[in-house]
Amino acid sequence: MTDTSLWHPFADMHAVRGAEFVLERGEDVWVYDTGGKRYLDATASLWYSNIGHGRPEIAAAIAAQLGKLEAYGIFGNFANVPAKEVAARVASYAPMADAKVFLTSGGGDSIETAAKIARRYWNAKGEPERTHLISRTQSYHGTHGVGTGIAGIGANRDGFGEFIREAERVAHDDPAALRKEIERIGPEKVAAFFAEPVIGAGGVIPPAPGYLEATAAIAREYGVLFVADEVICGYGRLGRWFGIERFGVTPDLITFAKGVTSGYLPLGGVIASAEVAAPFWDEGGRAFRHGATYAGHPTCCAAALANLDILEQDNLVTRGEQLEKPLYEALRSLADHPAVAEVRGGVGLLAAVELHPDTLAANPAAVAAVGAHARDESGVLLRTLNSSLAVSPPLTATEEHFRLIRQAFDAALDSL
Ligand SMILES: Cc1ncc(COP(=O)(O)O)c(C=O)c1O
Known part of the structure; x- marks a missing residue:
């Protein structure tokens, strides 16, 4: 070769x-x-x-969109029809009422976005000290800056220097460790807790019984945002649109990618609860200064819509x-x-x-x-x-x- x-x-x-x-x-x-x-x-x-x-349906949907409007940015008040439709459909599947959807290019991008939404949310709520991000040992959140900084797989952090000072890890199977760590840092300094419903790349580790329910309750108690990283677990992998639904937990933010298009084209996103979105949606004068060129890419979104159709029509979820x-x-x-x-x-x-x-x-x-x-x-x-x-x-x-x-x-x- x-x-x-x-x-x-x-x-x-x-x-x-x-x-x-x-x-x-x-x-x-x-x-x-x-x-x-x-x-x-x-x-x-x-x-x-x-x-x-x-699947030829996806190839056809992509070809049709390429023939109409292959790409156009959605910064400011620009939009396109497939991006609006994807956001509406994903919001309708989400286990949060009146959810809002920020589109990205993939999973790592979504982790960056979720971390920045969390910190910006607290800033807007008058708690700018809330910057710490807690994750779990063995967790994988991609390889961008934030994902590297909060990585629970040590080897994925080694040799890169420090990306985020305010990043802490807790044992992946012990709710008491989360409480202890929040108390140690000071609850007023913790922005968010990141959890994969089933840890994927860290070795396929299903949650210990009651773990997600308990950590969600602890996060709620201390006002810490609960981020469900559904990059693997979403879109049917756990038998629901979002894996966290199996545990009766209502997250504040969901990160997704992969299964939203089944990979036919790259797309990811963050779903925010109405509460987290409120400072940006219900009050004027506060732009969220974040977003990638290809956010809301119409051809990627057309692929997602065709993929979501197949997931529904073939009862795959x-x-x-x-x-x-x-x-x-x-x-x-x-x-x-x-x-x-x-x-x-x-x-x-x-x-x-x-x-x-x-x-x-x-x-x-x-x-x-x-x-x-x-x-x-x-x-x-x-x-x-x-x-x-x-x-x-x-x-x-x-x-x-x-x-x-x-x-x-x-x-x-x-x-x-
Ligand atoms: C749980 C989880 N989060 C984030 C990511 C990063 O996604 P991407 O590789 O699209 O950046 C992955 C990728 O495998 C993942 O499994």
């Missing part, structure tokens, strides 16, 4: 150059490499292909919950394999197989080896994380696909 000029994200380019895995085509849960070999996309690419690949047990059951007994420490899942259509510390000590490249074996020998694409391998197939996947995933794990683990 030839060398490359493409600098891959999250990659050791010394190892990747000359060894790229090049995909060419996709259809539903399948993708094909440039040699025509077929692979089961057991991860929905980077957790986003909720409707599966290659509820499948995230219907399939959670079958997926978990298909993988669960892998925990009996000597190379495996634990299998996590059962909340939404995502799961992870954690390798045993002894396996990783003996072979630090074991996670990569399992991923490579599954791909090359079984034609199944798994997501390699730090010490685990994750699966999060498209919502169109069936139990037959779960069997293929299981077989790929069996063969790959045996090969170690």
Whole structure:
């Protein structure tokens, strides 16, 4: 294979150059490499292909919008029809009354936006000292400045210096740790608490029973804004439009991306409760001086609308919950394999197989080896994380696909 000029994200380019895995085509849960070999996309690419690949309705919607108005900014009072429609539809799905939607280009962008809305909100409310952002260990909030600063996966912060001084992390499974940390910082200095309903890239960690309900109550008690990071969990992954709905929690802000377009074009956003939006919407003279060039990009929004249509018409949103047990059951007994420490899942259509510390000590490249074996020998694409391998197939996947995933794990683990 030839060398490359493409600098891959999250990659050791010394190892990747000359060894790229090049995909060419996709259809539903399948993708094909440039040699025509077929692979089961057991991860929905980077957790986003909720409707599966290659839907012609989306291509048609994108082509139609390109022919009308391919792009135009929405700063100030400019708008376009698809952006207005996406905002209205997303607001109607949100578990907050009269929600407002700020559109972005992706998940990391949405985290930046949510953090700035939170701080600006407190500034407008006469509490400018509220600047601290609390997140959870193992959390992943993207790789922009704020996302790096609040990252719960330590390796994603290492070596970059400090992006935000007012960023603290608490144990991902202990509500008392949140209370303690708010008290330690001083509640009057805390702006927001960020939580993924199910931690994704940090290893697929469903919340401890009662955790989200308890932390939402603690945040409410201290006036701290609760930000549900739904970049993975939204749009059906947990069987609802937004995963947090399963826990009866009403967040102040929601960040979303990925499943809103199933990745056909990049789009993300932040949903704000009416209360958080009020200082900006109900009072004059206060612009929120933030926004990216491609916010509200009409062609991306047209892709989102077509994707939302498919999620609705094909009843895909509820499948995230219907399939959670079958997926978990298909993988669960892998925990009996000597190379495996634990299998996590059962909340939404995502799961992870954690390798045993002894396996990783003996072979630090074991996670990569399992991923490579599954791909090359079984034609199944798994997501390699730090010490685990994750699966999060498209919502169109069936139990037959779960069997293929299981077989790929069996063969790959045996090969170690
Ligand atoms: C929970 C969560 N938040 C934020 C992000 C960042 O999104 P993006 O990669 O679109 O910037 C991700 C990406 O995987 C994510 O999983």
